[in-house]
Amino acid sequence: MTANSKYLNELQQHGDFLTLSRNNEWHLAPSVFTLSNGTAVTIHDTGVIEFQPTCDTTIDVVLSSAIHGNETAPIEICDELIKRIILGDLQLAQRVLFIFGNPQSINIGKRFVEENLNRLFNGHHTIEGVQMNNERTRAARLEQYVSDFYQRGGQHRERCHYDLHTAIRGSKNDKFAVYPFLHGKPWKKSQLQFLLSCGVNTVLMMKSPATTFSYYSSFVHDADSFTVELGQVKPFGENDMSRFAKTKATLSALISQKEVIYKEFDASDFELFAVHRSINRTEHDFSFPFSDNAENFTGFSKGDLLATDGQTCYYADVEGEAIIFPNADVALGQRALLTVIPLQLTDNII
Ligand SMILES: O=C(O)CCC(=O)N[C@@H](CCC(=O)O)C(=O)O
Numbered sequence: 001m002t003a004n005s006k007y008l009n010e011l012q013q014h015g016d017f018l019t020l021s022r023n024n025e026w027h028l029a030p031s032v033f034t035l036s037n038g039t040a041v042t043i044h045d046t047g048v049i050e051f052q053p054t055c056d057t058t059i060d061v062v063l064s065s066a067i068h069g070n071e072t073a074p075i076e077i078c079d080e081l082i083k084r085i086i087l088g089d090l091q092l093a094q095r096v097l098f099i100f101g102n103p104q105s106i107n108i109g110k111r112f113v114e115e116n117l118n119r120l121f122n123g124h125h126t127i128e129g130v131q132m133n134n135e136r137t138r139a140a141r142l143e144q145y146v147s148d149f150y151q152r153g154g155q156h157r158e159r160c161h162y163d164l165h166t167a168i169r170g171s172k173n174d175k176f177a178v179y180p181f182l183h184g185k186p187w188k189k190s191q192l193q194f195l196l197s198c199g200v201n202t203v204l205m206m207k208s209p210a211t212t213f214s215y216y217s218s219f220v221h222d223a224d225s226f227t228v229e230l231g232q233v234k235p236f237g238e239n240d241m242s243r244f245a246k247t248k249a250t251l252s253a254l255i256s257q258k259e260v261i262y263k264e265f266d267a268s269d270f271e272l273f274a275v276h277r278s279i280n281r282t283e284h285d286f287s288f289p290f291s292d293n294a295e296n297f298t299g300f301s302k303g304d305l306l307a308t309d310g311q312t313c314y315y316a317d318v319e320g321e322a323i324i325f326p327n328a329d330v331a332l333g334q335r336a337l338l339t340v341i342p343l344q345l346t347d348n349i350i
């Protein structure tokens, strides 16, 4: 038995694509097999597995996790879905591509190995004069896998991509999503209804392009795409999985049903925020005046100090300006803080 057929046998018996990916940190030879219910399974690479059921489908779904390796709850959710599909417990009604973004960073229990993968999409992996590394190569490949997946599905189908994360800090609004900048296109109520069903009632509307995975699939492939933050980072084994029951049930319904009926849209179900500004770290000497325990969505009074970057002080310029993803430890030139302000729904939503 070749090594290839041995791992395929094991995968078909146990459905454990996560372990297979972790055992092959940066590369796994492609292979295909068919489940007893007819679903075609294609392993494109380590961490990248596609399922194509035999029935007619309408939505091409990408579910990614481990873009940051220490964000374990989303990895556990996707691991469970993949196992249920391979073992025949979950019959698919839609095409699905699962991605574990950075298997080596899962193994070392860190956000990334050399470089933050979620700052390398939309072409930022390949820059003249900048040395490639494993994460840059991986970002380029992941873009290609997503691109090929949507292309094989064809035009004029629904495309969605939920890039699942957990936040470093606790959050006043425990689960929230980032809606990438849509360049003037309208936001979609149906997507907010889906998020609500996942237990996510808080959404941040970005107002500029980004180098994130979700912005890439939204901008390049016109997918309904979100970064979804499902709570706070915890090591494997320490997640209270009951907190993700709604997310799991909704994702499971999305991929296994022809159509899912969500609660009717009601703006009062949501807390929406507009991103007010993004503060980058440009100096080694960068700090926040608040403690490491300050939660995402903590609001500040107009005039309060928000961050100090070398000689530059940033003050809240709007009453209630709230902090998201403060991280003084990012590489120079990268985003160290987003701030948000409440958003009233306009008519730019369909
Ligand atoms: O908690 C944090 O500081 C980071 C959590 C995280 O990984 N968030 C994503 C958000 C991506 C986006 O803006 O769409 C990230 O920082 O990459």
Ligand SMILES: [Zn+2]
Binding pocket: 067, 068, 071, 165, 166
């Ligand atoms: Zn993350």
